[in-house]
Amino acid sequence: MLKTIGSKVWAIPGGHMPLLSSGAEPRDTSRDELCVLNAGHFDAHLQLTIYFEDREPVGPYSLQVTAQRVRHIRFNDLIDPQAVPLDTPYAALIVADHPVVVQFTRRDTSQSANAIATTLAFPG
């Protein structure tokens, strides 16, 4: 049995999703994605908070990542308690009840060819 890798708190300061997309939906839709690995043996419950430049944080968004599974979640698809707005700078803070590992990826198809970026989130 592997010791569970990860942290219970993660931050992503650089969220931003373009208004525009090109190519086929949903494959090429411009998006930010949260990639969460739960390599442990307990289901992890995550509380996500979204921060903005000029108003109060919104949340929590509740997410579950089953034990021994990964989930890739588009921020564009988060709607409860509120859709994450496009073309708006935001940050995300994730708090989990078991250790997980979080990576942030972006696909930007706002111009004629896709662009991608990725980084680990910052562990607390």
Add this chain to the structure above:
Amino acid sequence: MLKTIGSKVWAIPGGHMPLLSSGAEPRDTSRDELCVLNAGHFDAHLQLTIYFEDREPVGPYSLQVTAQRVRHIRFNDLIDPQAVPLDTPYAALIVADHPVVVQFTRRDTSQSANAIATTLAFPG
């Protein structure tokens, strides 16, 4: 209440902004961005210093990030005490009075389609 995530010192060695841009301004302007999350309950005051290859550092640039807010700041927009020059290698050092989390993003539209990159800054 969440314990505040982050660090008070951050470094970004790989700054460089192209001279050229394509697409619509300011949306597609080539740029480096500093993304700062202040998930804490105190306003954070940041002192930014810019380092160069062949001359003395310039700064401090003073920035504020309100408690429970994020800010995305284009290096292209920093003008006091001095504009950050284009097409010039630079580094940034950020010192804050409260813990923050810093991510660095780049949008490069110098050729016919955009390119993007991102990384966490290095915490001190």
Add this chain to the structure above:
Amino acid sequence: MLKTIGSKVWAIPGGHMPLLSSGAEPRDTSRDELCVLNAGHFDAHLQLTIYFEDREPVGPYSLQVTAQRVRHIRFNDLIDPQAVPLDTPYAALIVADHPVVVQFTRRDTSQSANAIATTLAFPG
């Protein structure tokens, strides 16, 4: 003699390889890559496990990285015990018997121009 840099456990939550590629194969084939540096003086044996969203993990994939060598391994090329599927979110967990350093890179040529991304894996 340098002290060996690295960790024995690494995680990559954000794996995903597009179905489509453009350009010349294999140079431009869309892919995720695992880049492993073994700067030490002992050969390192790696056990790789692949995690999915909706089924049990698959593995171990056995890899060796000779002392004082690097290896860049395309996930597309992993076939034993099972090929890593395209167009499917996955995560990778690497466990080594000696410290190594792991970086993750992606080349996406699913649209008309290539896009690239890279990050360090998360050390356990």
Add this chain to the structure above:
Amino acid sequence: MLKTIGSKVWAIPGGHMPLLSSGAEPRDTSRDELCVLNAGHFDAHLQLTIYFEDREPVGPYSLQVTAQRVRHIRFNDLIDPQAVPLDTPYAALIVADHPVVVQFTRRDTSQSANAIATTLAFPG
């Protein structure tokens, strides 16, 4: 006086420079870059070693980064003791006599539009 941020040992497993470039040279030449910030008050002397998949490491490459300066160095430009080959997987290990911060960036213009990627190096 700021306390010096950084580490004396850094690793980059994912080096690879394409044979092809498009656009204007040297601005758009495909390349990997080493970005080193020396925020300290002593000049830093770096010894760089390049690792390969199938032969002995090459080095040391000697580099200096003056106190309070940054340097962006293209791996393509490293020639002593040996040019770093194109289209070849490699890794880099950096050992410095004073703390520095190291970021790795890539510009790939092998197809019709540029692609970029960046990550921090791994601190030892």
